[in-house]
Amino acid sequence: LAINPKIKILGSPWSPPLWMKTTYDARGGMLKPECYQAYAKYFVKYIQEMKKEGITIDAVTVQNEPLHPGNNPSLLMVAPDQALFVKKNLGPAFEKAGLKTKIIVYDHNADRPDYPISILDDPEARKYIDGSAFHLYGGKIEALTDVHNAHPDKNIYFSEQMVVERPGATGINITGPVRRLIIGATRNWSRNVLEWNLAADPENKPFTDRGGCPTCQGAVTIDKDNVSRNIAYYSVAHASKFVRPGSVRIASNELTDLSNVAFKTPDGKRVLIVANTGKEQANFNINYNGSTSQPTYQQLQPVPDYSNPQYITIGNPDLKPEFSNSLSSISACISQSCNGT
CATH class of the missing domain: 3.20.20.80 (Glycosidases)
Incomplete structure (x- = not known):
C-alpha cells in the first residue's frame, strides 16, 4: 500500500x-x-x-x-x-x-x-x-x-x-x-x-x-x-x-482457437487479449470502428516496441528471450497513443 x-x-x-x-x-x-x-x-x-x-x-x-x-x-x-x-x-x-x-x-x-x-x-x-x-x-x-x-x-x-x-x-x-x-x-x-x-x-x-x-x-x-x-x-x-x-469489458466475437476478450480503459483506449490454443501460428484481423489491422505473432521478439501505437506483446517485457518461443498469447492495444505504462 x-x-x-x-x-x-x-x-x-x-x-x-x-x-x-x-x-x-x-x-x-x-x-x-x-x-x-x-x-x-x-x-x-x-x-x-x-x-x-x-x-x-x-x-x-x-x-x-x-x-x-x-x-x-x-x-x-x-x-x-x-x-x-x-x-x-x-x-x-x-x-x-x-x-x-x-x-x-x-x-x-x-x-x-x-x-x-x-x-x-x-x-x-x-x-x-x-x-x-x-x-x-x-x-x-x-x-x-x-x-x-x-x-x-x-x-x-x-x-x-x-x-x-x-x-x-x-x-x-x-x-x-x-x-x-x-x-x-x-x-x-x-x-x-x-x-x-x-x-x-x-x-x-x-x-x-x-x-x-x-x-x-x-x-x-x-x-x-x-x-x-x-x-x-x-x-x-x-x-x-x-x-x-476501471476498465470495462466490451464485446468481441469468439473464435475456436483464438480465445479473446476486449476492454475499454478509463482513458479511452481499447485492449484486446488473444490466446492461440491451436497447434499452428495464427494470423487474424482486428476490426474496430470500420478499420482493419492484422497483427503478426512475433515469436522471437520478447520485448515489444512501445513507441508503436498499435503493438503486440508476448508475455511481459521482463521475459527472457529463451522463454519467448513457448508463448502463444498476445495483447494488442489499439488507440492513437498507447505506451504500456
Missing part, C-alpha cells in the same frame, strides 16, 4: 476461532449457531482494527471454500447456513457499525452455482450482498454466467486459482492460464481475476499440515536474496499491464 495505495484488499477467513466450532479443531467442523453473532462481531472488529493501521478492507468473503472441510484451516458452511449468517448476523452487524465493506458469498468452485444462487434468492440475505466469488478447481467457467443471469444486479468475482509450471518445462507457457482465467473469467462477467499463492520459497513453503498445499508455487519464488518470477506472475502481468483498474 505504501507503493500503490490504490490496491484493494479482499479478506477471506478460512476458519473461525476454534471455540466457535463444533469440532474445536482448525480443520473442518461447523460454526455453532449460538456463536453466529459473536463471529459477526469478529468480522466487524477485524475491519475496524485494520482501518486503524491504515488498511481499508474493500470486501470480505464469508468463508473460503465453504464446501471443503478437509483443508487446514477450514470450515464446512452449507448454503442455508451461510444465508442465515449473512441475513441475521453479518449483514446487520456491518450495517450497525456503518461499514462499507462489501460482503461476497460462496468463494468456491464453479461446479456449484446453485450455492450462491440459493443465497441470492433469499431477499433478506440478498440486500446485504455485493456478489459471489469463484474458484476453478471444479466445474466450468461458464457457470459464472449462469449466476450472473440469475441475479444480474449482483457482482461476480474470480477469487482464487493455483497456477503452476509443469514439471520439467523448459519455458513459461502462459496460454493456459490466460485462456482459462484472464479471458474465461472476464468473458463470464467476473470483475477481476485473482490467482493463488503470491510468494513461496523454493520448496513452496510455508504451508500448513493436514491439508496444506506442498505444490502451490508462488507467483514469485524467493530464495534468500534471489527472486524468480513464475507462470502465475506472467499470466497476471500479461493482462494487468494494459487492463488498468
Whole structure:
C-alpha cells in the first residue's frame, strides 16, 4: 500500500476461532449457531482494527471454500447456513457499525452455482450482498454466467486459482492460464481475476499440515536474496499491464482457437487479449470502428516496441528471450497513443 495505495484488499477467513466450532479443531467442523453473532462481531472488529493501521478492507468473503472441510484451516458452511449468517448476523452487524465493506458469498468452485444462487434468492440475505466469488478447481467457467443471469444486479468475482509450471518445462507457457482465467473469467462477467499463492520459497513453503498445499508455487519464488518470477506472475502481468483498474469489458466475437476478450480503459483506449490454443501460428484481423489491422505473432521478439501505437506483446517485457518461443498469447492495444505504462 505504501507503493500503490490504490490496491484493494479482499479478506477471506478460512476458519473461525476454534471455540466457535463444533469440532474445536482448525480443520473442518461447523460454526455453532449460538456463536453466529459473536463471529459477526469478529468480522466487524477485524475491519475496524485494520482501518486503524491504515488498511481499508474493500470486501470480505464469508468463508473460503465453504464446501471443503478437509483443508487446514477450514470450515464446512452449507448454503442455508451461510444465508442465515449473512441475513441475521453479518449483514446487520456491518450495517450497525456503518461499514462499507462489501460482503461476497460462496468463494468456491464453479461446479456449484446453485450455492450462491440459493443465497441470492433469499431477499433478506440478498440486500446485504455485493456478489459471489469463484474458484476453478471444479466445474466450468461458464457457470459464472449462469449466476450472473440469475441475479444480474449482483457482482461476480474470480477469487482464487493455483497456477503452476509443469514439471520439467523448459519455458513459461502462459496460454493456459490466460485462456482459462484472464479471458474465461472476464468473458463470464467476473470483475477481476485473482490467482493463488503470491510468494513461496523454493520448496513452496510455508504451508500448513493436514491439508496444506506442498505444490502451490508462488507467483514469485524467493530464495534468500534471489527472486524468480513464475507462470502465475506472467499470466497476471500479461493482462494487468494494459487492463488498468476501471476498465470495462466490451464485446468481441469468439473464435475456436483464438480465445479473446476486449476492454475499454478509463482513458479511452481499447485492449484486446488473444490466446492461440491451436497447434499452428495464427494470423487474424482486428476490426474496430470500420478499420482493419492484422497483427503478426512475433515469436522471437520478447520485448515489444512501445513507441508503436498499435503493438503486440508476448508475455511481459521482463521475459527472457529463451522463454519467448513457448508463448502463444498476445495483447494488442489499439488507440492513437498507447505506451504500456
